Amino acid sequence: MNRTWVTPGGVHPPENKHQSVTQQIGSLPIPDKLVIPLSQHIGAAAAACVEVGQHVLKGQLIAEAAGVVSIPMHAPTSGTISAIEHRPIAHASGMLAPCIEITSDGADSWIEHQGISDYEHTSPEKLLEIVANAGITGMGGAGFPSAVKLNPGRQRPIDTLIINATECEPYITADDSAIRERAGEIVDGIKILSAILGHPHNILIGIEDNKPEAIAALQPHVESTGISIVVFPTKYPSGGEKQLIYILTGKELPAGKLPADLGMVCINIGTTYAIKRAVIDGEPLISRVTTVTGEAVGTQRNYDVLIGTPVSHLLAHNQFDQERCSRVIMGGPMMGFSLPSAEVPVVKTTNCILAPSYAEIPEDEPAQPCIRCGMCAEACPVSLLPQQLFWYAQAQDHDRLEAHNLFDCIECGACSYVCPSNIPLVQYYRSAKGEIRQAHDEKIRSDHARERFEFHKARIEQAEQEKEAKRAARREAAQQAKSATATNGSSGGSSAADIIAAAQARAAAKQASPEDQRAKLERTIAATEQRLQLAEEKLAEAVASNSDKQSVFSAAVENTRQKLEQSKSKLAELAE
Template identity: 55%
Template structure:
């Protein structure tokens, strides 16, 4: 009687339809001929850290560490993330990038476990009665067990069951459609594990505060699964809704429209209209996680294709390499065309069979070239409009195709590109065999990259503007401080001017005058010709002593040190010559400079009588010579300069001969000085005779 009531209730629920859709060959009988099986455990399990929508999990284990089956080996990183658990016991052999199942073909971070074959479980926390727990506790349990959607992109289940924004959920939908050709994983799961699925649905309904309706949607091409699910749900209020087979009725938005007649708004989520949708495999995983504390470490996967000796469904540990699975099913390398992950409509090919099964791997398809021949080359669009007729999202695929080719991102978004579920129906019916979905996927990727770049640019601009404002504020504060200091200094100056006639001000002025006079005397004394002459003599003495020391060292040095010492000696000789030249200049300045008059005041000191008389005589002599020269004509001045130069040349020649006789090391310097004076004398003589220079 209960079964008849369930059938009557199912008949009362009239499913709706969605626009478009196609009816490709189902090819589901190949893998439903035997029960869900298993295969021997692989030697190495490669567990990716990202098997879900969101951010990559963070490793919790170290290289060489022994892990147990079900042990958490990576922790969720943020809200939209999911932890990862060890599918079997063994030793961690690597934590590094490895091939994974992804359309890009790029490697990703993985943890490789060398299995020991013992299957030692870690400690689990079962729950006999989930109704004794709060929904929040159950959500945390589901999250901690790493349960993610098994029928789509792998969205973390705990996040999906906890809708934000205050949406009231009145309908829970369980997706048992499985409309993709070849795939029968959910079909076999409903046939053999219906009780566990219904138990998981009860937990989901409890967490969602018992929504008004719980609908389990199944296509009418699965009679055995429908019967098994009806029997399991006899004692519940859940409705088993059967509807006609049409691809892609398994899409979330399409299934919602079929079962409820509601449409999910553009860029919206089912939660916005009060609906939560979960897969039958996810419901079973929730049950196992809550009832037995088992994390999601295995899933039912369809292994099918005429290039295999055996086609069936298996429950396979997460991380099992595809190569190992195909080997256990007798892959014929010569017959197979390629390896497809997923079905022929929405699946993608892989090149590296070492890639492992992940939580979202529902099918491994290995067709022959005859079974699934390669697509012929694309031809020009003939504008037939078939793609628009079959689009389940009521889009305009032809227009999206042109805009994708033109990279017109604004038009693509205006025509709701992101409402495309990439079901492949448009590509399937295209008479020109244009790979439309590939264009849409590439366009979506370009738009996402552009949006990310724009977001980065906006953040950078905000940081720059904030920094600019901060610097402007700091500059204004500095200017205000400078202005305050200027005003304070001006005020202090005025105050000093007002107090200038006070005794304290006069005393300070006298002290500053005394100090200034003393500094002037010191400066004048340091700059006097006598002081310069004394410094020049000291410099010459020091340079001569250095040359003597270097000559002595060079004479006593070993052969390997002679070159270095010779270079140092040459440098010292050059400095000596420079000191002599400075001394000569100082002597000339001292002889030509008049003696300063004695300063007035009590601080002045008189020179000794002898020095005073000699200085006075030199001054008088210089004055007389200057007066006599002032009265000379230009010719007389030139003749006097020639006579003076002749005397200097004679003196320099005598000094050179003396240096040569004594073997002086400065012979070259003396010769150079004599040569310069001779040239100067010759020039003066030419001027006197009127010869051209």
């Protein structure tokens, strides 16, 4: 029995997990259109490598990874690329992002693919390459490219591999049901991970004690493999990477460090299944287990959903009742975000679509003043003082917010959950974090601008100085020449007056003949007239549209006209 540690804080919201595990993982008919966002992960968005109208097979590469921290995308089914454009995606902003749309041909025919059964004797580099090419990201939370996580570099040997099967959020049972039905494949995936990481000493599967069936399903597969299942009491949020590391090892991940710095790698259990499919079956990540739950859908169960399936498709096949539904949430009730529309597609990190009724999750109560009761501080899993953060977030006191470790907040929502005054604390923190980041970026920009401005000034000054130096040199040369003539004067050379006359003559010679001058002036006049005409047209336009640039244009017209007059008078002078 492995020892476990207890994190501070945490809450025990109603679990509501039983509803969705009564049936096995189901599958849905292939939707007519699938929408694959090019950014479903942390890092650079993938770059589309197909064209509209092109026919693709299931599993075919449709977008390539752009850089190291990025993942490729694959066609979830066979069909035709019908659009590459901006679409609504699963993002809290509700903004549009580039997506590839595939119109399914219904055949669902696979591209030729082949796995390797003998992963034990395959080099870790090769295995990593397979994982990277299969487009696998962390499937539990933020979606960090798995291949990057599994390749921490040689100087950081990994001695602990942590498999996160916590699934601490209420309602979600995607991992739970996957373990129940696919324990063998999951353990194969863990073994592959172990091979990639050079067989770490400890391989721990962290799982909460509210999943006895899943634990029982895993047990026979891990026997004599060196993998230990560590069961700990259910508490939200135990599934956060930092929390799980502490629960299983008693070590805290220092702020700003990665698990690899402690010789650990933490992988979601859903991801291990995807890795098994990629390595042994040669299939890229094109589907995942997603829980469809909440009282506003008729059947609450888990499905093996193709990536890119619109949420509306999931809801439509589950007798969704919009009248009863208070909101549609992607993810769980604690950290999930509400969707702006049901056209948003399921992505690689979508573990749950929650459509609760008003009875389950009512409309938010209006916020009351904070009475600093401290329940939030008791609930905070990272020992922050949420009430103080809230105070300073309201006052936009960025220094105090940073001093109170705002950036260690994992946005788990435990504080808002317990707040008796219904204050949307997490939103305050998110917006404050955004503001601080923005201020930070602006600071960098303004420092940069200052540098450039100072450089600009220095450059101008230098040019000025060089000019001045040249002028001075010329003056000196003239002086010397003068003194030279003065000394030579007695010896019968030309006098100063002669020099001036000579210079005048040179200047006259340099000047163009009157014909040339006239031609030049005429050219200028023609050009200026043209510009005047253009400016007048613009002025007329501005007057017509009553634009506020009227004055600017009229000044420009006036200016051009004056220049024209000048040139004309010069021409007249020349003619005389």
